C-alpha cells in the first residue's frame with residue numbers, strides 16, 4: 001500500500017504544533033500500525049533532515065497501555081477492542097490518507113509529537129487504587145477466601161484495564177470515569193478491597209476532579225473505544241460506592 005500520513009508534529013510541550021504530511025510506500029497489509037511508523041521513522045533518519053516522529057509504545061502486544069494514537073478521529077484507530085499496537089494495516093486502503101494525532105485532553109499534555117504525559121492516571125492510582133497488606137505475622141492463603149465466581153469474573157474484567165487513556169481521549173468531556181471505575185470496581189468486588197472501599201472511592205474521585213478530568217454525561221464513547229471493552233456498568237458501581245461512602249461517612 002502507498003499511503004499519505006498526516007501527522008501531528010510538536011517539538012516540545014510548550015511549542016506550537018502542526019500537521020505535516022508524509023508519504024510511505026510499499027507498506028504490507030500484514031504490518032502493524034507501529035511497524036508502519038517505524039518504517040517512516042527509518043526513512044526520516046536516513047534522510048537526516050528531520051527528527052523521527054515520537055510516539056509511545058512498549059509491549060506491542062496489547063498489555064502495557066503505552067501506545068496511544070488517535071487515528072482518523074478514533075482512539076486506537078478503526079478496529080474495535082484492540083490497541084494501536086495490535087492493529088494491522090489491512091484496516092486501511094491503498095492510497096488512503098491517515099490522520100494521526102496524540103490524545104487530546106487537558107490532563108494529558110503533549111510531551112512531543114504523538115506522546116502525551118499520563119502521569120495524571122498514576123496520581124489517581126496513588127490516591128487509592130491499591131489494598132494495604134500487612135506482611136508481618138501469619139497471613140491466610142489468598143485462595144482460602146471464598147469469592148463468588150460471578151464477582152471474581154467481574155473483578156477480572158475490570159482488572160483488564162491497561163490504563164491507556166483512550167476512554168478520556170474518546171470523551172467530549174475528557175472524563176476519566178471508565179478508568180477510575182474499573183480500578184474502583186476491581187477492588188470493591190473482592191473481600192480484600194472492601195476494608196478500604198469507602199476511603200478509596202472518595203479519594204480517587206477527589207483526585208480525578210482535582211486533576212481536571214470532566215464529568216460523565218453517559219455518551220458511552222469510552223466503552224465504544226476501550227481496547228479492553230470495559231463496560232460502563234463499572235461507572236454505575238462506582239457511583240453507588242461513592243454515594244454509599246458519602247452517606248455512611250462519620251459525621252464531623
Ligand code: SF4
Pocket residue numbers: 160161162163164165166167168178179182222225226227228229230
Ligand atoms: S478503561 Fe479502557 S480505554 Fe480506559 S484506560 Fe482502561 S483500558 Fe484504556
Ligand code: FES
Pocket residue numbers: 056057058059060061062063064065066067083084085086
Ligand atoms: S504497546 Fe503495549 S499495549 Fe500497545
